[in-house]
Structure formats: structure tokens, C-alpha cells
Amino acid sequence: MSTRHRSFRNLLNATAQYHCHCHEVGFNADEAHNIVKECIDGVLGGEDYDQNNINQWTANIVEQSLTHVVKLGKAYKYIVTCAVVQRSAYGFHTASLCFWDTTSDGTCTVRWENRTMNCIVSVFTIAIVL
Numbered sequence: 001m002s003t004r005h006r007s008f009r010n011l012l013n014a015t016a017q018y019h020c021h022c023h024e025v026g027f028n029a030d031e032a033h034n035i036v037k038e039c040i041d042g043v044l045g046g047e048d049y050d051q052n053n054i055n056q057w058t059a060n061i062v063e064q065s066l067t068h069v070v071k072l073g074k075a076y077k078y079i080v081t082c083a084v085v086q087r088s089a090y091g092f093h094t095a096s097l098c099f100w101d102t103t104s105d106g107t108c109t110v111r112w113e114n115r116t117m118n119c120i121v122s123v124f125t126i127a128i129v130l
Contacts, residue, residue, distance in 0.1 A: 027106030
């Protein structure tokens with residue numbers, strides 16, 4: 001079993017307990033934004049762009065972000081994406097579009113940058129209706 005596969009399995013095991021207790025629906029984008037920003041700061045803070053580290057950095061950011069938002073105990077399915085690119089004169093553009101129930105589902109996108117790289121993390125939440 002690869003290290004990446006073990007890491008994902010550990011993430012699933014660590015968060016499984018929170019799925020059993022998810023009764024509250026109501027996505028708080030500000031709370032998610034703060035969680036994701038802390039995860040990005042923890043992984044990329046103080047680093048310079050290095051393409052050799054991108055895979056590990058992005059994996060750490062999505063795994064940590066997912067772990068922390070699941071711990072909020074909300075009745076959601078979560079999708080977390082992360083893109084890290086070297087900062088350049090060409091900029092960095094991204095877009096997403098969702099067709100869902102705007103009264104219960106939600107999204108949060110965090111933009112982070114330093115002098116050598118840009119990072120965009122998006123969290124999508126889809127309510128579990130029981």
C-alpha cells in the first residue's frame with residue numbers, strides 16, 4: 001500500500017466518527033474560510049515555490065482542510081480542491097459553477113499568495129438529507 005493510500009485511509013478513519021453525529025445543516029462559509037486559511041498558512045507559510053514539493057503541499061492542504069471541516073459535525077458531503085501555481089506576470093484564473101440547492105449547500109474559496117506562489121482552495125458542501 002502506497003504512502004498516499006495509507007494517508008487517505010488514515011484520513012477516512014480519523015473522520016468517520018464525525019459522520020455518525022452529523023445532524024446540523026447550515027454551512028458557515030466564514031468558519032470554513034478561517035479553517036482553510038489556517039491549513040494553507042501551516043503548509044505554505046514561509047515556503048518559496050518549489051515544483052518538487054507541490055504534490056505533497058496540495059495533498060497536505062486538502063487533507064488537513066477536509067479533516068477540520070468534517071470535525072464541525074455538519075451533515076454534509078465535502079469536496080476540497082487545491083491549486084498551487086508559481087507566481088508570474090501571467091496571473092492565475094479559475095472558475096467553478098454549481099447546480100444545487102442554495103438553501104442548504106454551499107461553497108467557500110480561499111485565495112492565498114506570497115511573493116513566489118498563489119494558492120486557491122475551494123470547499124464545496126452538499127447537504128445530506130436524511
